[in-house]
Amino acid sequence: MKLNWANRITILRILFTVPFVSCMLKMNDPALSPAMSSVMRYLSIFIFLIMAASDALDGYLARRNGQVTKLGSFLDPMADKLLMACACVLLALPGAGVTGFRLPPTVAVLIIGKDLFLLIGFIIVYFVTLQVRLVSVFIGKVATVLQLSMVASVLLAPEISMFIPGWIWFLRVLWWSAATTAILATLIYIRTGSRYIEQYEHNMNQNAAS
Numbered sequence: 001m002k003l004n005w006a007n008r009i010t011i012l013r014i015l016f017t018v019p020f021v022s023c024m025l026k027m028n029d030p031a032l033s034p035a036m037s038s039v040m041r042y043l044s045i046f047i048f049l050i051m052a053a054s055d056a057l058d059g060y061l062a063r064r065n066g067q068v069t070k071l072g073s074f075l076d077p078m079a080d081k082l083l084m085a086c087a088c089v090l091l092a093l094p095g096a097g098v099t100g101f102r103l104p105p106t107v108a109v110l111i112i113g114k115d116l117f118l119l120i121g122f123i124i125v126y127f128v129t130l131q132v133r134l135v136s137v138f139i140g141k142v143a144t145v146l147q148l149s150m151v152a153s154v155l156l157a158p159e160i161s162m163f164i165p166g167w168i169w170f171l172r173v174l175w176w177s178a179a180t181t182a183i184l185a186t187l188i189y190i191r192t193g194s195r196y197i198e199q200y201e202h203n204m205n206q207n208a209a210s
Contacts, residue, residue, distance in 0.1 A: 006059070010054075010058045010079050013058070013083070020086065027096065045152070048083075048155065059076065084144075088103060089108060099158075101158070104175065107175045107176065114143070118189055125193050
């Protein structure tokens with residue numbers, strides 16, 4: 001199967017997770033000088049922004065060229081969830097998070113939990129219906145935007161806080177908003193998946209009766 005450009009960009013985004021995680025882990029490495037630690041954080045920001053921009057680019061290319069495929073529909077959200085899971089875990093760890101702006105572990109658990117529930121739901125729907133069911137809802141897109149903004153805002157916090165003293169309060173509003181929308185998106189996805197399975201079983205029973 002020949003990969004189109006949208007899928008190639010998505011795969012590159014997945015591969016970029018490795019250097020992103022590596023730079024994040026080195027931000028607070030005691031073996032590095034403060035200057036090198038800052039360089040690692042800047043590299044983390046740079047890689048993260050590239051990954052975030054490529055997320056919009058691959059979707060645009062797929063729609064513009066009429067190349068929306070099942071592979072792309074599966075890989076694109078997987079790349080998003082992999083990036084967000086790694087970022088949330090690292091930003092919540094004392095040894096990897098941004099000093100003074102560490103992400104609350106509860107927020108990380110809620111955001112990663114949403115993706116875990118979605119993965120479980122995807123598997124359940126597939127085994128019940130033998131169909132790939134990927135549905136995008138508005139609140140899910142809002143949750144993704146808030147999560148991306150949250151990660152970027154935390155990584156840039158040391159610089160921004162020098163000009164905006166109350167930046168930590170903005171961050172607290174942002175990361176709890178991201179967690180709240182993640183919960184709402186999970187509930188909506190569960191309801192949507194349940195209704196889809198019920199409709200599928202209803203149609204199967206009708207076909208069997210006829």
